[in-house]
Amino acid sequence: MPVSEEKEIYEARMNRLLDTFSKVLFCRLDNVRSCQMHSIRLALRGKGEVLVGKKTLQKKIINKRAANGSATDKALAKVLCEEEKLSGNLGLVFTNDDVADITKILTSFRVQAPARVGAISPVDVVVPAGNTGLEPTTTGFFQALNIPTKISKGTVEIVADKKVLGVGDKVDNSVAQLLTKLNISPFFYSAEVEFYWDNGLIFSAEDLKVTGSQMKDNITTAIANLTAVSLATGILTEASFPHAILDGFKTLLGASVESNYVFKEFNGEKLRNDIKSGKATGPAAAAPAGGKPAAAAPAAKAAAPPPEEEDDDVGLGGLF
Secondary structure: OOOOHHHHHHHHHHHHHHHHOOEEEEEEOOOOOHHHHHHHHHHOOOOEEEEOOOHHHHHHHHHHHHHHOOHHHHHHHHHHHHOOOOOOOEEEEEEOOOHHHHHHHHHHOOEEEOOOOOOEOOOOEEEOOEEOOOOHHHHHHHHHOOOOEEEEOOEEEEOOOEEEEOOOOEOOHHHHHHHHHOOOOOEEEOOEEEEEEEOOEEEEHHHHHOOHHHHHHHHHHHHHHHHHHHHHHOOOOOOOHHHHHHHHHHHHHHHHHHOOOOOOHHHHHHHHHHHHHOOOOOOOOOOOOOOOOOOOOOOOOOOOOOOOOOOOOOOOOOOO
8 A cells, every 4th residue: 555645754754853863752732732832843943843643653653663773763662662652642852952951841831721621630629718709699509519608798708718620530511610700720731741762761751850969969879878888898999999098098197106107108297296296186996887986096096997987087188
């Protein structure tokens, strides 16, 4: 069966995008209006491109690339086609820029909308207590929805907050009319990233919430834990090497203080004299494995520290 010219053009475009860009954001476009998509396309000029279309055709193109393509194409086909992730009303945003920056552009075109009959509520909707400005003749309407009211100054006043919709609830005609009467537009719609593909790896929308500072803190904690384990076990690693050298220097300095041997390297003579005269504190014994602190060694009788010690700098002035 011959392929239409329109499908050939679409396939050529999708292949160009997959060859040009290393990242693909898969965005849910439910309730997103065409004017929003037009604004998104304009904002993404020079940063990326948006592709929408039938998922059957997109899967066919991806599978075709996987059959004749690289390991990356095969991995993409496995995730999108075999695992059925490419389904529903998804838009594909291709880019080489930072995914977080592209996500900010997408969410900047967030539009507020009223609750239409038949729509599925994405959030909890609560009607707040207070004066509605409506005439007393509408009290029966509120009573039908079990919303407590009273008449105040000739208008209907809601006595207490009332939840009328929960997440996943379907909007019926009564709730839609109520929210319209109260001028409440509770829903916000935008192109929401569900997951994204980045250089051969798939990530969820939750991964976008991880900031650079969090990554830095996690890496710093991991290095500190590795250093502690290395020092405790005596297994030398790149992380524990500076601490091992420092511990060795403290041992030499302690021996120098306890004997007549003086070394001038790394300011050893001055440190020895300062410790003996009380101007500086000698190397202290580290806490034992049980967690209870050991008794501090006298300044003039500095004990050689065990491998665990890594906190005391004995006035070395940032030697390491």
